[in-house]
Amino acid sequence: MIITLSIQLVAGMYAEEAWACELEIEDTMSLHDLHDAIQQAVGFDNDHMYSFFISRKETGSERIHFDGEEYSLDADIASLFPLPKGKKLFYWFDFGDDWIFQVSKSRKKPGAAQPGRQYPWVASETGSKPEQYKGYDPEAEDEW
Template identity: 30%
Template sequence: MIYRFRIILDTEEDVFRDIEIEQDTTLEQFHNVITQSFGFDGTEMASFYVSDEQWNQGEEISLFDMSEGNQPVRLMNETTLSDVANESSPRLIYVYDFLNMWTFLVELAEVAEYENGREYPNIMYIHGQIPDQAPEKEFVADDEYNEDDDNDDFIDFDEYGDLGFDENWN
């Protein structure tokens, strides 16, 4: 089967790509197709996130294992599109370059049959140009922080001398 995805850059202007790709393609291969279709060199860190109907970020599927063995991590090269996207769960979030946070909304639009003579992956449609800089993101905490709250976990970094670090640690 062929998956037809719309990949939308999370920005004010309409910037998206429509891509046909085989369902058994790994997320690493899909990552390469996405970066190439948007004109990135593909050398930055990236992750996919399983998403729900409201585009809430769920389980991470990472390009590389950065966990240092602390807990199991799903990797792109071990996960196929059919493992994470289907008609009942069609949404993924894709983040490329964690310093700039290029964020894409990836939605499975259709599952289709192979077309003889067509090569996959196939970029069906290109709309819009990538901006020079990643769109600004506003990150808001769930709970507002109040300095006056009695919070034993709060560290005043202006008083870092009291933390007991050895200044010649290296």
């Protein structure tokens, strides 16, 4: 089955404008797969560590991390929802620049995959994609 997730940029070193997308994915995907899908959707280089956590808010001190005990990064996405009452799912990428995205399950009903469509699929997008390395010029690095 295909489910729709809402991905919303919450914070990041260079987060200047709002960005969000609706991402259609197979409900059997793992959080590792979701990480790759978000990287593609936002257009980042997949070059840093990442994590998922559950909390009331992105800066919450009582985070439930996916460490393999209660929650695993290998779990099917569908098995995570519904989340515990009052909690949200967050994706944290690049622990230095602290890109944080909130991941929510859409109210759209799960459905069959569309013939010929590759999943994950960005169904809609709002705002401007953030620049992962604002002001970075890789060609200038070669001049050193």
